[in-house]
Amino acid sequence: MRAKIAGTGSCLPLLRVTNDDLSNIMDTSDAWIRSRTGIGSRHLATEETTASMSIEAAKQALDEAGMQAEELDLIIAATLSPDHVLPPLSCEVQSGLGAVHAAAYDLGAACSGFVFALNTAQAYIQSGMYRKILIIGAETLSKLMDWTDRSTCVLFGDGAGAAVVTAEDTGVFAGVLGSDGAKGEALSCGGRHLQNPFASRAPEHPYVQMNGQEVYKFAVRTVPKCISQALEQVGWQPGDVSLFLLHQANQRIIEAVAKRLKQPMERFPVCLEECGNISAASVPILLDRVNQEGRLKRGDRIVLAGFGAGLTWGAAAFTW
Numbered sequence: 001m002r003a004k005i006a007g008t009g010s011c012l013p014l015l016r017v018t019n020d021d022l023s024n025i026m027d028t029s030d031a032w033i034r035s036r037t038g039i040g041s042r043h044l045a046t047e048e049t050t051a052s053m054s055i056e057a058a059k060q061a062l063d064e065a066g067m068q069a070e071e072l073d074l075i076i077a078a079t080l081s082p083d084h085v086l087p088p089l090s091c092e093v094q095s096g097l098g099a100v101h102a103a104a105y106d107l108g109a110a111c112s113g114f115v116f117a118l119n120t121a122q123a124y125i126q127s128g129m130y131r132k133i134l135i136i137g138a139e140t141l142s143k144l145m146d147w148t149d150r151s152t153c154v155l156f157g158d159g160a161g162a163a164v165v166t167a168e169d170t171g172v173f174a175g176v177l178g179s180d181g182a183k184g185e186a187l188s189c190g191g192r193h194l195q196n197p198f199a200s201r202a203p204e205h206p207y208v209q210m211n212g213q214e215v216y217k218f219a220v221r222t223v224p225k226c227i228s229q230a231l232e233q234v235g236w237q238p239g240d241v242s243l244f245l246l247h248q249a250n251q252r253i254i255e256a257v258a259k260r261l262k263q264p265m266e267r268f269p270v271c272l273e274e275c276g277n278i279s280a281a282s283v284p285i286l287l288d289r290v291n292q293e294g295r296l297k298r299g300d301r302i303v304l305a306g307f308g309a310g311l312t313w314g315a316a317a318f319t320w
């Protein structure tokens with residue numbers, strides 16, 4: 001059995017903040033941000049929460065799949081910015097949807113989270129343990145930004161994407177996942193610091209910090225490699241793939257990957273111009289966009305790829 005995506009959905013906050021809007025409140029410019037990253041704007045949460053956007057995206061995905069929430073066996077939510085430490089985001093989504101028969105848990109693999117969740121869903125389906133799984137990538141990254149640090153805060157946005165995954169006995173699926181904890185310093189964000197009656201530690205930097213050039217080098221080296229490994233498993237050449245849906249971190253990274261795979265940019269759709277980098281949410285939001293635009297036909301060969309903090313990376317090659 002293999003995982004088939006039966007429905008997708010996405011949700012962005014109403015507020016769209018352009019590069020020019022940012023240049024009114026900090027020392028930056030549309031020209032700098034666009035030329036370095038390809039980003040033109042990002043959506044930032046005002047009233048929305050990670051859970052509210054996840055629930056909206058999930059409802060759309062269930063609708064397209066023609067499925068009731070009660071039918072779900074499992075919910076996996078990939079996020080690095082849940083609304084609370086407890087309860088888990090996935091349990092809030094379960095409650096919001098009324099998915100009373102579903103087990104629910106969160107998965108933390110940063111920007112690779114949705115691709116990790118899809119590969120995890122495939123493993124459950126292949127084992128026969130579950131047949132109807134909701135996977136979500138959702139972030140409110142704006143609360144993890146130091147808004148006085150122009151080198152990071154201009155890059156990220158908020159939003160959520162979801163997919164309903166069902167068991168199918170035809171088609172193919174191959175997945176590759178990897179991690180390198182030794183390079184974790186390249187992209188970090190401190191958590192709550194230890195403080196109890198017997199010990200306390202100095203707080204860590206509570207906002208996202210990044211060595212942009214290290215992340216760039218890692219991405220252009222690792223992503224083509226893990227995509228090639230997934231393609232090898234299914235016996236496809238890069239030219240057999242209709243669409244490559246990559247984590248939306250940076251236009252230059254996507255162009256470098258396309259070049260290394262010797263494929264035209266038309267096969268690498270982007271939504272980062274409007275949305276910026278939304279970590280775990282970027283791949284499912286892009287997936288929903290191309291799906292709603294009618295760019296995916298049943299039987300098409302698709303590749304998803306994620307990369308990010310950890311460091312983590314992953315790819316999935318499958319038939320739509």
Ligand code: ACO
Nearest residue numbers: 028029032036111150151154212213215216249250307308
């Ligand atoms: N506006 C204007 N100037 C800026 C800004 C800004 N928003 N941010 C930094 N600068 C300045 C710096 O202060 C520096 O000025 P200086 O030369 O006077 O010191 C200059 O621009 C160059 O700064 P760098 O950090 O060296 O900029 P770089 O050219 O490396 O571009 C970027 C930064 C876009 C992040 C690049 O490293 C990159 O593409 N990295 C890839 C990683 C990435 O995209 N990460 C996204 C998140 S990670 C993920 O999703 C996996």
